[in-house]
Amino acid sequence: MNSRKNLLLVLGLLLIFTLDSMGQGKYNNPNRTRSRHVKGFKKIKHYELLTVYGGLGFSTYYGDLCEGMDCMKLRPQFGIGALYRLPYFYERVHIKTELNYFRLAATDYHEVRNLSFRSNNIELYTSAMISLFPYEKHFKRRSKFDPYLFLGLGLVYHSAQAELNGTWYNLRPLQTEGKSYSPISPMIPYGIGTRFNMSVNWNAMFEAGYRWTFTDYMDDVSGAGYKDPNSFSDPVAKDLSYRGTRTGLKTRGNPNKNDGYFVFTARLTYTFSEANFAKFRGKQHILRK
Secondary structure (H helix, E strand, C coil), X not given: CHHXXXXXXXXXXXXXXXXXXXXXXXXXXXXXXXXXXXXXXXXXXXXXXXXXXXXXXEEEEECCCCCHHXXXXXXXXXXXXXXXECCCHHHCEEEEEEEEEEEEEEECCCCCCCCEEEEEEEEEEEEEEEECCCCCCCHHHCCCEEEEEEEEEEEEECCEEEEECCEEEECHHHCCCCCCCCCEEEEEEEEEEEEEECCCCEEEEEXXXXXXXXXXXXXXXXXXXXCCHHHCXXXXXXXXXXXXXXXXCCCCCCCCCCCEEEEEEEEEEEECCCCCCCCEECCCCXXXX
């Protein structure tokens, strides 16, 4: 929970700084040079508003089976996405849509419960991405580093598995807690990152984010107690429901806290742009604005 609070605090401070910077640029500096290529939405070539990217990184689970730094066990993650720049809001806002595959896994930090899982997951979300600096059409006018934050809404598909006698079983169909649940859940992605401008078209992005889900079953553990073992008709479901190393265990999960996960990604992006350098015109050699 402290990790969530710290991340929210960082996001809040960055948002305040961004809005303050935008406000000062608009009201406190009348001679400010605004992004000089934007003259209205209709005059922009629409493909120049589009950026596509692919990325690799790591993901880590946060839920009933871990606590604090015990959660930081990184698993692979990769995905693709696109950014669409809005030619308003001082050229600072993008709409980001992203599709990612990621793995999660955890072994119970309470040894007596002896719970564990792994899962292959897919997420799809759309978010608003707010940059600290405005987009500049001419590369030499761009800031080398451009910090940003994002907040959105999406869906995550999850499928927890557990091992028994050398075989991995899908846990959701077994209903180890006697409850059915959907493998698809809404989630709220948010986080921070920075963009490194390398050339007119090619950039790198480094991002850290958290996914606040609306499910407590990404690890197949939620209920406070155990289901009566005599109520199982499937012996596999019975064995995977109670894996404790001690008889008489009463606590299985925490139904008051949903699961979530962190995602850390490095991306290579390509922006469709013909805007290379500022041009000169006429004999006066005046830099065109």
